[in-house]
Amino acid sequence: MLTPQRINKARLSSGLVLFTYVTIHLINHSLGLISVAAMQAMLDVVENIWESIPGTIVLYGAFLLHIALALFALYRRRALRMPGPEAAQLCLGFLIPFLLAQHLAATRLLYSLYDGDDTYRAELLRLYTLAPSRGMLQLILLVAAWIHGSIGLNYSLRLRSWYPTLKPLLFAVAVLIPILAILGFVEGGREIAELARDPDWLSRQLAHHAITPQAQAHLDRLRDWMRGTMTVLILLVLALRLIRRQWERRRGTFRVTYPDGRRIEALNGMSVLEVSRLARIPHASVCGGRGRCSTCRIRVVGPASALPDLSDAEMKVLHRLSAPPNVRLACQLRPTGDIAATPLLPPTIAASDKLVRSTHMTGSEREIAILFADIRAFTELAEHKLPYDVVFLLNRYFEEMGRAIEGAGGQVDKFIGDGIMALFGVESSIEEGCRAALAAAAAMSERLVHLNQMLSADLARPLRIGIGIHAGPTIIGEMGFGRTVSVTAIGDAVNTASRLEAMTKEAGVELIVSEIVARHAATDLDRFPALEIMVRGRAQPLTIRSIPLGSDLAQ
Structure with a gap:
């Protein structure tokens, strides 16, 4: 069955064959920066591949298939309004056959029908010295095909997890290859133009490779026939679109x-x-x-x-x-x-x-663990420091705490003043989330000790924090407006975790964990005192564990 996915795979496969051919062609041109002999040496190798029977079948088959699928894609589109890169790819794709017709007539058909010279020397003589306008058209053809293929590859690869990392390098290559090809073509053309200054050499070349006016007229007719056929096919597709539109109007809206x-x-x-x-x-x-x-x-x-x-x-x-x-x-x-x-x-x-917002970002209910942390007496600490020092201190603190959270498998939801909200188990189970939250609390406590040592000269007294952890059902989704849209969680469990963090100040401890978290994490916290409390907004009492230091969990 011809499904859209199979059509896309066929377009990609045929496109890769053509893109490979264009890439080799451009690299071959770039060797003109060395010499025409280097260009010819690579051409001799490449010709054995593409001009063999299997190579010819693959190359021309890929071209015909790609054109047919492009016309079919144009027909299937209900609207021609599209993003800029997609429109550029479409326009270049239909421009290429018209430019290619001239190139085929002046190269492959000339060699096949009239035994023309297919060396780089003869090609550069024709396209650089005798008919530079045709040489310019060939360069435009190659660059258009390269841009068309590069846009297609970008669409195909941009969903790969590794692509963002390599994208700058690939972009540099995509710009460099056609530039080197153009420079190589010009340099090779100059080398031939220098030889053409010798009238005897030029006359020998023209006498050996000249074709009759009748042969040239035949090649021109074949070129016009190819262009005319492509024009008719495009007009036919557009006409079929209009017919379909009228038929669909009768079917309804x-x-x-x-x-x-x-x-x-x-x-x-x-x-x-x-x-x-x-x-x-x-x-x-x-x-x-x-x-x-x-x-x-x-x-x-x-x-x-x-x-x-x-x-x-x-x-x-x-x-x-x-x-x-x-x-x-x-x-x-x-x-x-x-x-x-x-x-x-x-x-x-x-x-x-897209790679980050994978599963639950459309708005769904999930049982997760939530961690809140806050610096104790930070307002009092900040009022005696310059604004720059406050920003520096907070950024160092956020860096250490963020690394502890992410290292344990959690994700920082937001920074609120000097406070932090983090989520655990969003992409896993509630059990894994609770274990990760406890591990993060222990790591945060340990990193705070290290941070206080690093900043001892700048702090009148060490930083102290309070951490509250709770677990339960939440609503997770992308919330906000404009650039402030982010993934966050709301619900009673979030409010409870925030209130547990606030209670650490009254209790004089660094960490308060609900018994629900300990149960899901399958962690024994019996060595820490248990207390049954009433939390504002909850009808049932909540059992909590008061832990003097988060690092006590690691012990």
């Missing part, structure tokens, strides 16, 4: 209502992502609508009859996210009736952000 109240009418067959783009509504889509990144996901409200069944690919992505039933991928959902759609991720999200 549907409406998508967005959170801001806008209600957009669209033709049946359009995806929600295409509706957003058509209406210029910002909508995240890191992978370009290929159903891979999940950043376009939406919460849907509407009758079941308006929502087509999940495809296997969409089901796989949503299952990986542990998404609730009312969450769908906007790029895959093609409603058949009116729905309300709420995008769940900000439109400015980047590929690296």
Whole structure:
């Protein structure tokens, strides 16, 4: 069955073959910085691969398949409005065949039909000295193909976890290779132009490689035929799009209502992502609508009859996210009736952000452990210091505590003044979360001792902290507005953890842990005094453990 995923894989595979060919071609050109002989030496090796029967079949088969799939992709699009890089890739993709027609006529067809000279020397003589405008067109062709392929590779790789790290290096390579190729072509052309100053050498070359006017006219007709065929195919696809549009209008329309109240009418067959783009509504889509990144996901409200069944690919992505039933991928959902759609991720999200916001960020209930920590008497300490010193001190403190939290497997939720809120077990179990929270408390206590030693000359007295840890059901999701959107947790368990941290000041201890945390962590805290307390906002008493120092847990 020809599914969108198989079509995407076929486009990627054929594109990689063509991109490999273009890369080798550009590297071959860059050897002109050494000499024309170096260019020819590499060409002799490469020709044995691409001009062999298997190489020819693979290369031309990949080209024809890539063009066919590009035309099919153009037909499948319900809206031609798209992000800039995607539009650039599309335009360059359809420009390449028109530029390639001239190149094929002047090279491969000339060699095959009229026994033309296929050496770099003859090629540079034609394209650099005799017809520089054609040489410029060939460089434009290579650069256009390189940019087209680079954009496609970027879309394919940007979801890989290692890609953000290597992206600067890959970008540098992507810029450097075509520049070196252009410089190599120019330098090789200059070498041939210097030889062409000798009239005898030039006359011998022209006499040996000249073709008749009839042959040139034949090559020009073949070039025009290739361009005309491509033009007809593009116009045919556009005409079929218009016919489909009229047919779909008769089938009916549907409406998508967005959170801001806008209600957009669209033709049946359009995806929600295409509706957003058509209406210029910002909508995240890191992978370009290929159903891979999940950043376009939406919460849907509407009758079941308006929502087509999940495809296997969409089901796989949503299952990986542990998404609730009312969450769908906007790029895959093609409603058949009116729905309300709420995008769940900000439109400015980047590929690296997507890797972090994996499972429970759409708003879900999770049992986790929550840790609050606060510096004791910090206001009194700060009023005797310069603002710069206060910022320096807090940043050192936050760095040490943040490393302790992340080292134990937790994640810092936010810094609140001189306080810290951290979550544990968001991507694991409540048991693992509670064990990690206790380990973090012990590490924070130990790091505080080290920090006090480091800052002893700047502190009138050592820093002291209070830590409260509790566990229970919370609501986790992305909350905030604009740039302040972040993953956080709310609920009674969060409030209770905050109140336990406040109680450490009254109790004169560094750490208070609820018995619930100890039970989930399967940790014996019987050596520490237990106390049953009433916490504001809770109807039932809560058993807690008062621990003088967090580092006592490590013992």
